[in-house]
Amino acid sequence: NDAFRITVLPGDGIGHEVMAPCIAVLEAAARRIGGFSLRFDEHQAGALAYRDTGVALPKSALDAARRADAILLGAMGWPEVRYPDGTEIGPQLDLRFELGLYAGVRPVRTLPNMPAVLADPRARQLDFVVIRESTEGLFASRGKGVVEEDREARDTMVITRKVCEPLFDFAFALARSRKARGAPGAVTCVDKANVFASLAFFRKIFDERAALNTDIRAEHAYVDATALYMVRRPWEFDVLVTENMFGDILSDLGAGLMGGMGFAPSADIGDENAVFQPCHGSAPDIFGQGKANPTAMILSGAMMLEWLGERHGREEAVRAGGIVREAVDAAYGAGLKPYEIGGGDGTGAVTDAVM
Amino acid sequence: NDAFRITVLPGDGIGHEVMAPCIAVLEAAARRIGGFSLRFDEHQAGALAYRDTGVALPKSALDAARRADAILLGAMGWPEVRYPDGTEIGPQLDLRFELGLYAGVRPVRTLPNMPAVLADPRARQLDFVVIRESTEGLFASRGKGVVEEDREARDTMVITRKVCEPLFDFAFALARSRKARGAPGAVTCVDKANVFASLAFFRKIFDERAALNTDIRAEHAYVDATALYMVRRPWEFDVLVTENMFGDILSDLGAGLMGGMGFAPSADIGDENAVFQPCHGSAPDIFGQGKANPTAMILSGAMMLEWLGERHGREEAVRAGGIVREAVDAAYGAGLKPYEIGGGDGTGAVTDAVM
Ligand SMILES: CC(C)[C@H](C(=O)O)[C@@H](O)C(=O)O
Ligand SMILES: CC(C)[C@H](C(=O)O)[C@@H](O)C(=O)O
Numbered sequence: 240n241d242a243f244r245i246t247v248l249p250g251d252g253i254g255h256e257v258m259a260p261c262i263a264v265l266e267a268a269a270r271r272i273g274g275f276s277l278r279f280d281e282h283q284a285g286a287l288a289y290r291d292t293g294v295a296l297p298k299s300a301l302d303a304a305r306r307a308d309a310i311l312l313g314a315m316g317w318p319e320v321r322y323p324d325g326t327e328i329g330p331q332l333d334l335r336f337e338l339g340l341y342a343g344v345r346p347v348r349t350l351p352n353m354p355a356v357l358a359d360p361r362a363r364q365l366d367f368v369v370i371r372e373s374t375e376g377l378f379a380s381r382g383k384g385v386v387e388e389d390r391e392a393r394d395t396m397v398i399t400r401k402v403c404e405p406l407f408d409f410a411f412a413l414a415r416s417r418k419a420r421g422a423p424g425a426v427t428c429v430d431k432a433n434v435f436a437s438l439a440f441f442r443k444i445f446d447e448r449a450a451l452n453t454d455i456r457a458e459h460a461y462v463d464a465t466a467l468y469m470v471r472r473p474w475e476f477d478v479l480v481t482e483n484m485f486g487d488i489l490s491d492l493g494a495g496l497m498g499g500m501g502f503a504p505s506a507d508i509g510d511e512n513a514v515f516q517p518c519h520g521s522a523p524d525i526f527g528q529g530k531a532n533p534t535a536m537i538l539s540g541a542m543m544l545e546w547l548g549e550r551h552g553r554e555e556a557v558r559a560g561g562i563v564r565e566a567v568d569a570a571y572g573a574g575l576k577p578y579e580i581g582g583g584d585g586t587g588a589v590t591d592a593v594m
Numbered sequence: 595n596d597a598f599r600i601t602v603l604p605g606d607g608i609g610h611e612v613m614a615p616c617i618a619v620l621e622a623a624a625r626r627i628g629g630f631s632l633r634f635d636e637h638q639a640g641a642l643a644y645r646d647t648g649v650a651l652p653k654s655a656l657d658a659a660r661r662a663d664a665i666l667l668g669a670m671g672w673p674e675v676r677y678p679d680g681t682e683i684g685p686q687l688d689l690r691f692e693l694g695l696y697a698g699v700r701p702v703r704t705l706p707n708m709p710a711v712l713a714d715p716r717a718r719q720l721d722f723v724v725i726r727e728s729t730e731g732l733f734a735s736r737g738k739g740v741v742e743e744d745r746e747a748r749d750t751m752v753i754t755r756k757v758c759e760p761l762f763d764f765a766f767a768l769a770r771s772r773k774a775r776g777a778p779g780a781v782t783c784v785d786k787a788n789v790f791a792s793l794a795f796f797r798k799i800f801d802e803r804a805a806l807n808t809d810i811r812a813e814h815a816y817v818d819a820t821a822l823y824m825v826r827r828p829w830e831f832d833v834l835v836t837e838n839m840f841g842d843i844l845s846d847l848g849a850g851l852m853g854g855m856g857f858a859p860s861a862d863i864g865d866e867n868a869v870f871q872p873c874h875g876s877a878p879d880i881f882g883q884g885k886a887n888p889t890a891m892i893l894s895g896a897m898m899l900e901w902l903g904e905r906h907g908r909e910e911a912v913r914a915g916g917i918v919r920e921a922v923d924a925a926y927g928a929g930l931k932p933y934e935i936g937g938g939d940g941t942g943a944v945t946d947a948v949m
Contacts, residue, residue, distance in 0.1 A: 383791075
C-alpha cells in the first residue's frame with residue numbers, strides 16, 4: 240500500500256518493446272533489495288493514439304501522470320502521423336510543459352566494452368551530464384510559430400527567471416552530489432550570450448545562482464564551441480546546463496558518443512513530477528523484429544528508482560536503482576552486443592543478460 | 595589593372611598572424627599560375643577597433659568591402675570588449691547581414707595525416723559541406739532581443755522564402771559540382787520541422803526547390819539526429835543545409851571532426867559579395883606567440899580564388915585555388931604538425947611548408 244505508483248506510457252513502435260523489459264528489471268530489483276514496491280498503471284498516448292482517437296495525450300493519461308509518483312515513457316511518434324500544421328505529434332513535449340519538467344537530465348556515461356566512438360582512449364569512460372532546460376527556450380514557440388502569406392515564418396525563444404533559477408540550482412545540486420562521488424564539481428553554462436539577449440539573460444541568472452553555490456566551479460561556454468569540445472575533449476565535462484533547443488542537439492551528440500540512442504537514458508524533472516524515458520524514438524524501421532535495444536529504457540528506470548528514493552527518503556529505492564545500473568554494466572562487461580552496435584543481441588538477450 | 599580587388603580585414607588577435615601568411619600564399623599561387631593578379635586593401639575592424647573608436651565596422655571598411663571583388667577576414671572579438679547590452683562585438687555578423695551573404699559554406703574535409711578524431715577508419719577522409727544560412731534564422735534577432743523587467747527575455751527566429759530559395763538553389767548547385775567530381779550528389783535539409791512552424795516552412799521550401807533539382811538526391815534530417823550522425827557516420831554526408839544557429843553548432847562540430855578550428859575554412863557567399871574566413875576566433879590565449887595555425891585562413895583564401903574564378907570565368911584563378919589546396923595537402927602529407935594538434939610547427943613553419 241505504500242508502493243510507488245508509476246504511470247506507464249509505452250507510446251509508439253519500439254516504445255512497447257523496451258517498456259516490458261524495463262518493468263521486469265525494475266520489479267526484480269525491487270524484490271532483490273526489498274522494502275519498497277512499484278505499482279504500474281499503463282495508458283495509451285502518442286502518435287498512434289492521435290491517429291485512432293484524435294488525441295495524442297488523453298486527459299485521463301495526463302491526470303494519472305500528474306498524480307503518480309513518477310512516469311515511465313517509452314517512445315512516441317510515427318511516420319505520417321502529424322498535426323495538420325505540418326509538425327509532428329509530441330506528447331512527451333506536452334508532459335514537459337504541462338508538468339513543468341524543466342530539468343532534462345541526460346547523462347553521458349559510457350558502458351563497459353562499447354566499441355570506441357572517439358579515437359582518444361580518454362573517451363572510453365565518459366561520465367558527464369547534459370541538463371537540457373525542457374519547458375521553454377525555443378520550444379516555448381511550439382504550436383505558436385507563425386507563417387505569414389507563405390512568405391515568412393517566425394518562432395520565438397523565451398527565457399524566464401522563474402524557470403532558470405530552479406534549473407541552475409538543480410544543476411549545482413547535481414554537481415554537488417556527483418562531487419561527493421568523485422566528480423570534479425563543475426557546472427558549465429552553455430549559451431550564445433555573445434549574440435542573443437535572451438541567452439545573455441540566461442547567463443546572467445546562471446552567474447547569480449553560481450554566486451550562491453560557491454562550492455561548485457561555475458564555467459561558461461558557447462554552444463558552438465561546446466559541440467566542438469564534445470568531440471575534442473568530452474572527458475573534461477562534468478555538468479552542462481543549457482537552453483532547450485541547444486540541449487536537444489548536444490544530448491543527441493552525447494548519445495552518439497555513448498554508441499547510440501539505445502544507450503542513452505533521460506529524466507525530465509520538475510518540482511512535483513518526473514518523466515523517465517530513453518532518448519531514442521519509436522524506430523519504425525526495426526519495430527516488431529525483436530531487435531530494439533532496451534538498455535536506455537532500463538537505465539531510465541534506474542534513474543527513476545534513484546530519484547524516487549532520494550525524493551522520498553527511501554534508501555532502498557536508491558540502492559535498487561544502483562543495482563540495476565550495476566547489472567547493466569556487468570552485462571556489457573561480459574560482452575553483451577546489441578544489434579545497434581553490430582552485435583546479435585536482441586531485446587530478449589539484452590533483458591536476460593541484465594536480469 | 596584587371597586585378598581582383600580584395601578587401602582585407604585582419605580583425606583582432608591572431609587574425610593578423612594568419613592573414614599575412616594567407617596573402618603570401620595566395621600571391622605565390624597567382625604568380626605560379628599567372629594570368630591574373632590580386633590587389634589587397636586592408637581595413638581595421640573588430641573588437642579592438644570598437645574599443646579604440648567606438649565603431650566595430652567603420653563605414654569606410656564596409657563600403658570598401660561592398661565594392662571589392664571579395665573579402666578576406668581574419669578573426670574578430672576580444673575578451674572584455676562588449677556592447678553595453680552584454681552581447682559581444684561581431685562585425686563578421688554585420689557583414690553577413692549588410693551584404694546578404696546567405697550561404698555560409700563550411701567544408702569538412704580532413705587533411706592527410708591528421709590524428710584520428712573518430713575511431714572508425716572511414717572518418718579519416720571526411721569530405722562533406724555544411725551550408726549554414728547566415729543572414730536570418732535565430733540570428734535575425736541579433737540586437738533585437740528583448741529583456742522585460744529582469745524577468746523574461748525573448749529572441750525571434752525568422753525564416754523567409756526570399757532567402758531560402760536562393761539558399762537551397764546554392765546547395766543543389768554545390769552538390770551538382772561536387773557530383774561532377776565524384777561525390778554522391780545529395781543535399782540534406784537539416785531542421786526541426788517536427789516542432790517549429792518556421793522550420794517546417796524551411797523544409798517546405800526545400801522540398802519545392804528539390805523538385806526543380808531532381809538530378810540531386812534530396813533528404814531530410816532533424817538537427818538533433820544530425821549531431822549524432824556526425825559522430826556515428828559522417829562519411830555518409832555530402833551537402834547539408836540548415837538554419838543559421840543550427841549551422842553554427844554543426845559546423846563547429848565539423849571543425850572538431852577535422853581536428854580543430856585551425857583547419858576549418860569558411861566562405862559566406864551572397865549574390866554580389868563573399869567573405870572568406872577561418873572558423874576560428876581571435877585566440878587571445880596564444881596571440882603573439884607565433885603559434886597560430888594559418889591553415890584555415892589559407893584554405894579560406896583557396897576557396898576565395900576558386901569562387902572568384904568561377905564567378906568571373908577565370909579558369910586561372912580556379913586553378914590557383916586548387917594548387918593552394920594541393921600545397922596544404924602535400925605539407926600535411928609530409929608530416930606538418932601545428933601546435934593545435936600537439937606538434938611543434940608554428941605559424942612560420944606551417945607557412946613555409948605550404949609555400
Ligand atoms: C521528439 C522530439 C520532439 C523530442 C524533442 O525535441 O525534445 C526529442 O528529440 C527529444 O529529444 O526528446
Ligand atoms: C563570433 C560568432 C558571433 C560567430 C557566429 O556565431 O556566427 C562565430 O561563431 C562563427 O561561427 O562565425
